Amino acid sequence: MADASPMVIMEGVGKVYGNKIQTRVLWDINFRVERGEFAAIVGPSGSGKSTLLNLIGALDKPSEGEVRISGESLGTLDDEGLARLRRQYIGFIFQFHYLLPDFTALENVLMPFYVAHSAPTKREVEEAKELMERVGLKDRINNRATDLSGGQQQRVAIARALAGRKPLILADEPTGNLDTQTGSEIFRTMRDFNEQDGTTFLLVTHDPRFAEQTDRVISVVDGRIAEDRAVLHPSQ
Amino acid sequence: MPFELKVALRYFRSGGMQTVLTILGVSVGISVSIFIASLIGGVQAGLIERIIGSLPHITLEPRESVPKPLGDILTPQKSQIYLSRTEKSGLVEEKISDWKSLVGMLDREPGITAVSPSVAGPGFVIAGTSVQPITFHGIEPLRANRITDLNKSMREGTYDVSGTNCVIGVSLAKELGIRLKDKLRTRSGRGRETIFTVTGIFDVGIEEINLRSFYISLTNAQHLLNLVGYINGIELKTAEIFKANDIADHLGAMTNLKVKSWMRQQKEFLSAIQAQTGSNLLIRFFMMLAVAFGIASVLVVSVVQKSREIGILKSMGARTRSVTLIFVIQGLLTGLIGSLVGSIIGSALCWALAQIPGDNLTKPGSLFPMKLEAIYIVQSVVSAMLVGVFASLAPARRAAKLDPVEVIRYG
Numbered sequence: 223m224a225d226a227s228p229m230v231i232m233e234g235v236g237k238v239y240g241n242k243i244q245t246r247v248l249w250d251i252n253f254r255v256e257r258g259e260f261a262a263i264v265g266p267s268g269s270g271k272s273t274l275l276n277l278i279g280a281l282d283k284p285s286e287g288e289v290r291i292s293g294e295s296l297g298t299l300d301d302e303g304l305a306r307l308r309r310q311y312i313g314f315i316f317q318f319h320y321l322l323p324d325f326t327a328l329e330n331v332l333m334p335f336y337v338a339h340s341a342p343t344k345r346e347v348e349e350a351k352e353l354m355e356r357v358g359l360k361d362r363i364n365n366r367a368t369d370l371s372g373g374q375q376q377r378v379a380i381a382r383a384l385a386g387r388k389p390l391i392l393a394d395e396p397t398g399n400l401d402t403q404t405g406s407e408i409f410r411t412m413r414d415f416n417e418q419d420g421t422t423f424l425l426v427t428h429d430p431r432f433a434e435q436t437d438r439v440i441s442v443v444d445g446r447i448a449e450d451r452a453v454l455h456p457s458q
Numbered sequence: 459m460p461f462e463l464k465v466a467l468r469y470f471r472s473g474g475m476q477t478v479l480t481i482l483g484v485s486v487g488i489s490v491s492i493f494i495a496s497l498i499g500g501v502q503a504g505l506i507e508r509i510i511g512s513l514p515h516i517t518l519e520p521r522e523s524v525p526k527p528l529g530d531i532l533t534p535q536k537s538q539i540y541l542s543r544t545e546k547s548g549l550v551e552e553k554i555s556d557w558k559s560l561v562g563m564l565d566r567e568p569g570i571t572a573v574s575p576s577v578a579g580p581g582f583v584i585a586g587t588s589v590q591p592i593t594f595h596g597i598e599p600l601r602a603n604r605i606t607d608l609n610k611s612m613r614e615g616t617y618d619v620s621g622t623n624c625v626i627g628v629s630l631a632k633e634l635g636i637r638l639k640d641k642l643r644t645r646s647g648r649g650r651e652t653i654f655t656v657t658g659i660f661d662v663g664i665e666e667i668n669l670r671s672f673y674i675s676l677t678n679a680q681h682l683l684n685l686v687g688y689i690n691g692i693e694l695k696t697a698e699i700f701k702a703n704d705i706a707d708h709l710g711a712m713t714n715l716k717v718k719s720w721m722r723q724q725k726e727f728l729s730a731i732q733a734q735t736g737s738n739l740l741i742r743f744f745m746m747l748a749v750a751f752g753i754a755s756v757l758v759v760s761v762v763q764k765s766r767e768i769g770i771l772k773s774m775g776a777r778t779r780s781v782t783l784i785f786v787i788q789g790l791l792t793g794l795i796g797s798l799v800g801s802i803i804g805s806a807l808c809w810a811l812a813q814i815p816g817d818n819l820t821k822p823g824s825l826f827p828m829k830l831e832a833i834y835i836v837q838s839v840v841s842a843m844l845v846g847v848f849a850s851l852a853p854a855r856r857a858a859k860l861d862p863v864e865v866i867r868y869g
């Protein structure tokens with residue numbers, strides 16, 4: 223039943239920051255994301271893309287409207303409930319890699335398991351190693367996170383976001399800090415996971431080249447959805 | 459390994475110099491605390507040994523007999539004049555009868571380590587023209603030794619009160635110009651006379667005892683003081699000296715004797731000891747407070763340093779409890795390791811200072827009479843761990859409340 227419901231539903235979602243001086247950042251956002259979609263969120267700086275992504279990721283609470291992840295309404299959950307929901311469904315990839323510097327690459331990928339239930343099982347360690355292999359870092363698993371290049375760190379971050387077979391990956395400008403070549407590789411890696419495993423990706427990007435390689439582009443302008451269109455691929 | 463412990467340990471290790479310095483700070487605090495406790499404990503033990511060591515902890519005496527009315531001469535209804543006769547005080551001898559079973563009972567009483575029945579009473583030594591007032595102490599030497607070990611205080615001869623032997627103090631010997639083996643004529647307050655042979659001369663360092671106390675066998679004292687079959691005192695030692703009051707009260711309720719505890723007899727000394735204990739605790743309390751502030755301030759810094767990582771962990775769905783625990787464990791570890799290192803430093807310090815020789819007047823001792831007890835170390839380690847946890851609570855709560863959106867946006 224839960225699996226049949228859409229991955230993300232946004233219904234009349236708005237966001238206002240501040241108490242005394244209120245700044246409205248998002249207005250009446252409505253859309254849904256089906257399972258297995260690979261969608262880009264684009265828009266000018268300050269338009270509210272990160273805010274939107276944080277609301278979907280249950281890191282932030284909407285001022286009005288309803289966010290539903292895999293059928294679960296976030297409004298009904300307390301902080302512990304939201305944390306549980308993140309453990310269960312959501313993997314994050316941030317612009318500045320954000321690996322845990324005191325741990326090795328493999329430990330970083332295992333971290334979601336630790337967070338969920340302490341020591342990971344043998345199968346989970348196998349899964350983490352396999353993910354490291356799929357992002358092309360099989361021989362770097364015992365490197366300290368800080369000893370990896372930016373691109374390598376971002377690959378580890380992708381593996382970490384996917385660990386535990388998270389159905390929804392939210393990536394906020396994952397290539398924003400990388401050179402074009404490395405950025406393309408990272409993009410390709412995510413696309414592969416989407417195509418092979420059916421993982422849903424929501425990807426904030428400034429790069430129109432990447433946006434055009436997704437299935438769908440949601441444009442946010444001044445806190446509203448200005449455009450929501452499917453991308454047609456010539457090969458299809 | 460639990461997730462929180464794993465992360466805490468890793469942060470602890472990656473803290474490097476910061477971790478080492480915090481642990482050192484805690485160690486210094488703990489070692490001083492152990493050192494102070496040992497020093498005050500040692501000084502106190504020395505004082506107690508000197509003041510209380512040769513005294514009974516509890517004494518049992520017969521109740522002072524209240525003179526009994528012997529009957530009215532005139533009945534008050536018939537006359538305005540009221541006459542009555544009362545027993546003269548001092549006529550009735552104050553004594554403990556059936557004392558052998560009482561001693562047997564006290565021997566079995568828990569918390570009591572020594573029981574010594576005694577007969578004491580006034581008398582005189584008559585030597586030529588001089589008459590010296592003395593106090594006869596009739597004792598059973600084996601039992602009496604466990605209250606006051608006269609053997610340790612013997613200056614000359616041996617501690618032997620068998621037959622008509624007696625043991626006297628140096629001051630009395632000097633006063634009367636007496637040497638070992640001399641014979642002494644004595645008379646009791648009851649007018650009975652006996653001649654004793656001096657077999658030993660002691661010096662307990664207290665003039666009153668050196669001059670007045672005259673030790674003889676229990677049987678001789680009973681004869682001299684007209685108390686055959688009776689005694690008039692029992693002296694006790696307790697295993698724990700500060701339980702003397704409790705045991706005394708218990709014995710007071712069990713017997714109809716007057717029970718005195720050293721704690722009530724030596725009130726000033728007791729309050730001096732208690733003041734020392736109090737200042738010891740106060741110093742250690744403030745030491746712990748300093749340790750707490752040290753741990754807390756380092757953890758506050760650590761929370762700021764790690765806020766980005768805390769945000770990441772939260773975005774992964776880490777529970778509030780887990781984030782709190784990560785920092786509480788760090789506080790606990792700092793307390794634990796710091797106090798273990800501090801215990802080693804403190805113990806070494808105690809040992810080193812105990813090696814410095816000092817003149818303890820009579821016996822050779824060290825300048826610092828350190829008394830290091832395992833309980834100080836256990837107390838220090840446990841309290842440092844508690845303090846570590848306590849100190850970590852505020853920083854941990856701060857970490858738990860961090861908003862991941864903030865740290866990720868501005869991280």
Ligand SMILES: Nc1ncnc2c1ncn2[C@@H]1O[C@H](COP(=O)(O)OP(=O)(O)OP(=O)(O)O)[C@@H](O)[C@H]1O
Pocket residue numbers: 239240245247265266267268269270271272273274
């Ligand atoms: N905590 C906050 N308090 C007040 N205003 C905020 C807060 N967070 C974000 N904003 C404002 O909300 C607006 C949208 O911010 P957001 O980070 O979502 O934009 P963005 O589209 O991700 O921009 P960029 O492309 O630069 O990352 C901005 O004007 C920002 O200043």
Ligand SMILES: [Mg+2]
Pocket residue numbers: 271272273394
């Ligand atoms: Mg943004």
